[in-house]
Amino acid sequence: MLTLFLLLPVTGAVLSLFLPEEKQHDAKWIALVFSGAAFAVSVVVFALFNASVPGYQFVNTFEWIAASDAGFRIRYTVGVDGLSAPLVLLLGLLSVVSVLVSWRIEVKAKQYFAWLLFMETAVAGVFLSLDLIQFFLFWELELLPMFMLISQWGSGRRLYSATKFLIYTLAGSAFMLVGFLVLGATAGTFDIAELTAKPVTQAVVPLTFVFWAIMLAFLVKLPTFPVHTWLPDAHTDAPTAVSVMLAGVLLKMGGYGIIRIALPLLPQQAHDSRLILASLAGFSVLWGAVITLRQTDLKRLVAYSSVSHMGYVLLGVSAMGSLGLSGAAMQMFTHGTITGLLFVVVGLIYDRTHTREISQMSGLMHRMPVVGTVFVIAGLASLGLPGMSGFVAEMTTFLGSLDAHPVATAAGIFGVVLSAGYILWTVQRVLHGPATDRWKELTDATSWWEVTAMASLVFVILAVGIYPALLTTAVQAGIAPIAQIMEGVS
Amino acid sequence: MLLPHIPEAAVWAIYAAPLISFLVIVVALRTRPLLAGRFTIGAIGVAWLLAMWALDTSIGLGGEPAAFHPHHWLTLFKLDVEFGLRLDGLSAVMIAVVTSISLLVQIYSTGYMAGDGGYARFFAFMSLFTMSMLGLVMASSLLQLFIHWELVGLTSYLLIGFWFHRPSAAAAAKKAFIVTRFGDFGFMLAVVLIWVKTGTFDIAEINHLAHAGEIAVPVLTGFVLGLFAGAAGKSAQFPLHFWLPDAMEGPTPVSSIVHSATMVAAGVYLLLRFFGAVEAAPEGVRTTIAFVGAFTAIFAASMGIVATDIKRVLAYSTISQLGYMVMAIGLGGYVAAIFHLFTHAFFKSLLFQGAGSLSHATNTFEMPLMGGLRKAMPITYWTFLIGSLSLSGVFPLAGFWSKDEILADAWNHNILLWLIGTAVAFMTALYMFRAIFLTFFGDYKGGAEPEHGSHGGHASHPHESPASMVAPLLILTVGAIFFGFFNVGGMFGHFVEGALAPELRHFEFEVNPVVLVVSTVAALAGIGVAAAIYYAQRPQSSVIRGALGPIPGVVEHLYYVNEIAEDGVVRGLLLGVGKLAAAFDKYVVDGIVNGIGQATRLVGSGLRLTITGQQQAYSSLYVLGVVVAVGALFVLGGGILERLAP
Amino acid sequence: MESPGIIIAFWVLAAVTVGGCLMVLVARNLLHALVFLVLAFLGMAGLFVTLSADFIAVAQILIYAGSIAVLMVFAIMLTPLAARDNANSLYLLPALAAGLGIAGLVSVVAVITPWSELKGDALGQSDPVTTVSAIGDLLLGRYVLPFEVASILLFFALLGAIVLVHERRGPREGS
């Protein structure tokens, strides 16, 4: 089942590459069909996921590299638990959305969709892998499509941004590999479940180094101050769909990695680092928020807000307790939907106005009520309005982290206040105000693909906000064993 | 009493009715505005009827909480969030107030908003607001309360910015939300803190624990101050008061309900809801609350005296009256606070609707553009006058009774606060009658031209508003006149005290003659001064202005609070820090990254120079490499130094 | 090797050889350098003789002093327009450092290593009259494979040299 989820997008990618040149606009249909099928699979997985069964489910495994000695026994193992199941669902959904918002891609369409689908497979692999080397493989696999997508279909200084993304991520993941190898060499296995069951306590290099080597990659991906500056650039110059995927699922790879690997595999070191992590988290929240306040570029603004919001993930993690971790896990899901939606909307606006400068816009609500309304909904969700998914996640995070890190939590809560500031100010400048002649010709987003993309995300945001048990059941099942490990450490 | 005990479902229905109205409008009635209005009125009418039933039940229970069981909303590890209903004296009164005023305002709005392009949207938002407000007051859990608290804030935002094409409205909406959010920072901290320390969100339990001394003092202090910060934001207490006047950019019905009667009272309600905790908090905390309230009261009143926009006058008045209530809470005057909240809701709603009626005729809220409307709009005039008298605390109108209750509490506890309160009573009468004299007396100044697309009539010939607007005025006037009598003898007080733990109930109705006389004299003095200056024009207002030097200027600039907040805090501090942070990102973080990149390339260019194209260079490098390698290994691995040493 | 004849021979030959080498380095004219090179080769052959390596000494004279030197003369003659001076390139300093370094390191090792551990006189003990037959046995016995390969090497070196310098058959081709 999960292998199917992995293979569907890449199959679509290959098929779309083999389309004849003159039919390359049919690539979008291929992409839609395959990402849709993958989405269907992810829905089935999520629906069939049994929260009362401990451990991983839907496991597929076989011996991939069975080297005789040299400690290089690597299994192909995919499986989901309550932590990854929501992310898989999110990935399935956002992939469909990103195909939809790319509907009007004209330039090199078949390559575009091929890379997009390829990226879906790569990210899926990260969420599904239960083997460190396999995890690393997919982690690296995602780089190339991302680099290509930004550097070709982006705008502005796209090559610079793509390269920056690449270098940051590679620099981070490089050390992660070292960390993985040390762990694997010490334990004699790369299997995450085995390593979780029996954490390594002694290795050739101090385990603190190993922990930070691994964390660096995740912190870059998250991203956390001071390794965050690739994100605004990447977002700003990326095409809409890529921004959606980037904010929606790629950043989650960082948080997911922390919760799945860094914490349970090195609980003691994680525990010892919790103050640093909390400080980074609180700082990131505020740092991202104050910078967001003064952004004049719409996409950059949403990008910096992501820095702030992903700080909550780290905040929840740094509490190292069940609630904080659950909050972090939920925040990943909700941020994916909310910021994904924001990027969809911003992309739709950009498609029509061809500018991202906030100062150039005014009164767009008059011209595009649908887009405007969705923008407001996404914005409100982003600022943590109750009734929408973001609130539940943030609240859970704070409830989990206050006891451990009061100051960082206070900073986090203040970040919520600031988020209201930048979101509403943006809404005011972009949507409100008098309707100007310049945007007289703008049309609203009423095509089926645009409406579907927006509506599906709005639906998820509201559904989780109003009835969080949709998410929490799975999350609790996934977090419980990890929290147990972390709470057992002193 | 009259009716059987209300079932839980019926109480939920009070909450659900406006929600259904909202959903129906959003889904089906967007393009059928008239139907939307009627549907809203119907839904809120149902809610009102049920609210009356609930009130009746609650009275039957003597204000004691009805036994409803909470329901699980979110279960996650040790976090178990339960949502439920709390129907007791306090919430029953609030439910009744909210539904009543809401119903009247909806009716009023059908007239006021007639012809507006966003008619359906207006009623949708109004329904949503009513639902949120009801959810807020009925909540049995702190988190549930907080959620609706935020939703109320949202609807307030949406409604203030209802005419979003007006930059001022858009700005005001944003300001309202953000400023109250600053208060919510404290509230949210309080919510998180109390759960972390007690493990419960249940309001009754928190009150109980606090009162039983089972919450550590620092935690309790933090909790109460956090709640107070939230309350200060929502109830516009200094220094978070400055959003409320701007909020008058919203349609007048909105001001009438959201920004006078109900939402702004939510802060007061919050403190009352947690009265047990507030009482248990250290003395200093309560004193702080009382003084903040008192200061807000006099501070806002002073601005009310110089404002020229009638809605702003009323807004400052609202702030001032909320200050009263907050002061009362700080003084332990639970009943006084809620009683004033109750009466204030009616007469302030009435006054706002009166102001709306005025603008309906003149297309403006600027008092200098009105004048002499007494004859053209008699009903508006009379109802407005009664409302003003009630607000000023003139015997025997509603405001008299409730205000006196507060002043009596102040007299009993803190004479300084009583003095301030009395001064505010004087100022209240002064600014209200200044408004009356400026608008209803003298000559008509012609009003203003209608804005494009708005609802106004012909300003040159002002006339009385339609029945749909006048009828609510009349109904509210009844409240403004008579509702003060509810507490004569302490009936109201004992009822609302039913919501408290028994040991906290200490209300007794008493009449303090000194307070009564002094405040009445103060109010009458205020009316007299207003009449002298603005009716008789002896002395003329400009003369007084001159005599006061720079003070009126400062007041007219609202003590520069907006400037401090916007230019100082927002632009200077936040944006300044943002600018610095962005510069740090750009020059330091990116600088380092790009610097490393540049340095690497530079090193690359340098290394490239070693490949000179000349074979000797290559071989030299080769042999030198060998020499260095051998030498290094001799030293490191071979121990050559020891061997060479004699 | 205590015999004074050998000791004297060693020092003289060593001086000649090293001196010849130095002259190759410092000679101003390429052809003069070549002459000193031949001198060094001959000195080396003498050193071989002091080490009882008669066959090698002869081979040294034949191959080095003979054929290689002649080859070089041809090379110099075939490049008539090239400079005839024996100039140094820009890399004299690194070259000196490298040369001194390597000579120094090896010398130090040679001097301080307790070769006495290995001291013996293997050849002296057996002291064959000539090494020729023994070398021949080895070449056709134990080392027959490298021997055969060496012939291939020589053949293809020849072929290569021809390929490189033969006149073109037609107009220039290839990239």
Added chain:
Amino acid sequence: MLGLSVTLAHYLVVSALIFGIGTVIALSKRNAVAVLMGVELMLNAVNLTLIAFSRFSSAFGQNGQPLSGHVFVVFVLTVAAAEAAVALAMAVLVYRQRETVDLDRINLLRG
């Protein structure tokens, strides 16, 4: 001087000196043919080392093959000759194209 015996170390030092000088020549001369001379000297030094070891080393006890060194030298000689032939051919080839064998000026490929 006559009292001293000539040992392995003597020969090794001589060979080291020759190797060093050869290195200097090979690395510093501009003319390709001169460079080749340096290389030949280096190879000669190696030969001397081999022969010296063959002569002196006690490693050649019962199992030792002292004459292997001599055989080695034979092969070195062979290779040196072949190498010289090819090198000189290459020099001539380069000369035909540029009328120089000055390595300082043969630097079309660089960087």
Added chain:
Amino acid sequence: MSVLATALYLGPAALLYLGAGVVLLADLIHGRRAVTGLLTLVTLALAAVWAVLQIGGGAQGPILGGAIVVDSFSLYFTFLLTAVTAAVVVGTSEWAAKVEDRGEFYSLLLVSVGSMVLLVQSNDLITLFVALETTSLAQFILAGITRNERSSEAGLKYLLSGAVAAAVLLYGFAFLFGMAGTTSLPGIAEFVRHAGDGLRLPLILAFVFVAAGVGFKMAIFPFHAWVPDVYQGAPTPVGSYLSVASKAAGFAVVLRLFYTGLGGAGTPITHDWAMLFGVFAAASMLFGNVGALVQTNVKRILGYSSIAQAGNIAVGIAAVAAQGTVGPSGVLFFLGTYAATNLGAFLAVNAVSERLGSDEITSYAGLFKRAPMTAVVLSLCLASLTGLPPTAGFIAKVYIFNSAIQTGEVWLVGLVAIAVVNTAISAFYYLRWVRTMILDDPEDATPIETPGGAQGVLLLASAAVLFFGLWPAPLILLAQQAAAALLPA
């Protein structure tokens, strides 16, 4: 030992030499009409088949007084070298058709590869030396075979640098021989294992000299400087042959020398050896990658990149400190995948450069439009060189780094850290190139034909790159078996 048995052992190399002669003869007799390319291929195929017969015929162990040894290690490389050479022959047949001295080219190629086969079988210093010099000499001539300015310059530089390297190598051999008293590698190993502390210095001297001599073939820092010039100047087929076959042979020799000749792990010099190659590896990676950043000529990029890759492989050499096959099997696996990868890259570049007449990276803009298959294959190979999944390069890097960390040495963890940072640097230039090809718009959109032979080889190479990226287990097992042959039983 009977003649037949000897022939069984010597078959592959002998066949290759014989083939060289036959090709030469055919060329002499038939001139330009001779099917020299085909003959070469047949020879290579026969040699490979013979290698299979060796396994079947039970040829195992040393012969000819220990001059060479046939074992799974040598077989691994025999296959690798013949396969690589065959791929070069097929992939560049179109280029070769235009070469004047085609027969000589093929003949020298066969001699070179035959000597390399001997080289990886060598069990004796003299055999090793002669084989090495034979293949080197052939390579020098091959580098200059087109005899134009660049080619001859490359040949001359290669030759003179190589001559110095050979002298240094020999000096090292001389010391090894002198101390051990034998030229046989096992004999030397026996000596090294029991060498007293007094001989430590000359031993270090000897093995550094030897390492330097072989390092020249491996092209690791600081013995690398000739690489960019020669890769650029020599004909691309020769460049690809050098970058893959010659490098592989270099690594094979260094492994053989260390395990069979220097006693393997656990001797007094093991640590020194490991440190030496650790430093060389780090320096190579840094030099190669940082140097490649500023290059604009694709052949030079590949040259610098091959220096960096040599650094990567040398990490495996540095990992010898551990007992077992950990280090060498990593090297063997890496070389196997690297052969496919780098050949793919070089042959693609050859195919393109032939048509474009330019090696500048800018002329690769929009190659995807002009020659889609070549561009895709080249991209795949570059991704593999970067070490991105799902290519073989990824597995190879992970495997070799893993082998370094498995040793449990702290400094090797540090070396791997340097290596992974270098991977990040290398992505910069590899992926820039990929992007240029795939995404940029070409100035001139006329399609570029890729010759059939080259197409086939490119497809095969990319198939191998992908196959070993997705299913590396078989090759890893082979590499481990081959490496096991190096260890004492």
